[in-house]
Amino acid sequence: MRHFVPALVAAAVMVASCSEGFRYTVSGSGPFFSRYEGDYVYLVTNHEWRVIDSAMVGNSSFHIEGECDSAEIVYAYLGKDMSSATNIGNPFILEEGDVRAVEKSEGWYGFTGTPSNDRLADIFAEFRSIADDRAKLDFLAGEISRHHDILGVSLLCDYYILSGGSSITAARLMEGFPEELRQTPSMLFLEQLVSRAKTDVDGKYMDIEGESVDGAVIDLASVVDRDGAMYVLLDFWATWCGACRESLPDLKSAYSEYKGKGFDVYAVSFDGDREQWSDFVHENGLGWTNVIIDIPASGFRDVPEVAAYGVNGLPWNYLIDCSTGIIVGKNLYGEALFSRLSGLLGN
Numbered sequence: 001m002r003h004f005v006p007a008l009v010a011a012a013v014m015v016a017s018c019s020e021g022f023r024y025t026v027s028g029s030g031p032f033f034s035r036y037e038g039d040y041v042y043l044v045t046n047h048e049w050r051v052i053d054s055a056m057v058g059n060s061s062f063h064i065e066g067e068c069d070s071a072e073i074v075y076a077y078l079g080k081d082m083s084s085a086t087n088i089g090n091p092f093i094l095e096e097g098d099v100r101a102v103e104k105s106e107g108w109y110g111f112t113g114t115p116s117n118d119r120l121a122d123i124f125a126e127f128r129s130i131a132d133d134r135a136k137l138d139f140l141a142g143e144i145s146r147h148h149d150i151l152g153v154s155l156l157c158d159y160y161i162l163s164g165g166s167s168i169t170a171a172r173l174m175e176g177f178p179e180e181l182r183q184t185p186s187m188l189f190l191e192q193l194v195s196r197a198k199t200d201v202d203g204k205y206m207d208i209e210g211e212s213v214d215g216a217v218i219d220l221a222s223v224v225d226r227d228g229a230m231y232v233l234l235d236f237w238a239t240w241c242g243a244c245r246e247s248l249p250d251l252k253s254a255y256s257e258y259k260g261k262g263f264d265v266y267a268v269s270f271d272g273d274r275e276q277w278s279d280f281v282h283e284n285g286l287g288w289t290n291v292i293i294d295i296p297a298s299g300f301r302d303v304p305e306v307a308a309y310g311v312n313g314l315p316w317n318y319l320i321d322c323s324t325g326i327i328v329g330k331n332l333y334g335e336a337l338f339s340r341l342s343g344l345l346g347n
Helices: 115-131 133-146 150-161 167-172 185-196 222-225 242-261 274-283 304-307 335-345
Strands: 022-029 040-045 053-054 061-068 072-079 091-093 097-105 108-112 209-211 217-219 231-237 265-271 289-292 316-321 326-330
Touching: 022 108, 040 061, 040 097, 053 061, 053 167, 061 289, 072 150, 091 108, 091 115, 091 150, 108 115, 108 289, 115 150, 115 222, 133 150, 133 167, 133 335, 185 274, 209 274, 217 222, 242 265, 242 335, 289 316
Parallel strands: 022 097, 231 265, 265 289
Antiparallel strands: 022 061, 040 053, 040 072, 072 091, 097 108, 209 217, 209 289, 231 316, 316 326
């Protein structure tokens, strides 16, 4: 669940210190940080991309401390500055106490040490242990219904939606939260996202078009309607998105294994540099349909076709049943994508 701030957004990020209130610390150490001496770890609020605090990496570690008047959902970003920083871990709750970064894999961290974050880690561990995608979402919905607090806000905005939960169910789950939490930036953003989305899982796909590397305009419908097409993955991505790049080897493997059985990909890039995107597509052998669309300075969420799909970040995808036009999967990556394709198209 890696998030990357688009360059246009990152350039506009403003540093905002918290008001006086409870004290917090966030710290981490290890060999990974030794490669980033002199860079900064930034605490960035969810959806607003507002920097709350930061600290320089030194002696293979970082330590941030400060005060806040209310708990916030934040991400940790690492880089020389915010324009080049990338997310290094799961979202966590900035609350009173000492939060510790715990390495889960190379360069990727979970955060523990305070009550809400320890509970969030336990819930996430149980969530990951569930094999069935629908059961995962049902589990999250149940936990959200039991936590009408900042923990529940994080589960809804940072886990349920990004794990493929439907906008309709998200709207219902939002109703259980008290008004003060529904006015938090994360919930206001989600409410806007849900209200603008016109389709989701179990709904009909909506057409979208873009320009190919050869300059031809290609729409999604032309790929869905191809002879022999069974399932098409609509994939929103960008070359500047590290998590998108990391997902490509699995997508290439899935495409190679299932393209002969009716699987295809329609990839929509949010890149601002067309030449860089075109070179990347060629150099990495991305053999499916690749198109690029124009993104306004205000960001990709203001593209009507993108807003209609409720895209909340990158990477983001939908699996479409070509025979019905119905969306049958959302945000399928790695093993989840292979498992779904295996069930639909066989081994």
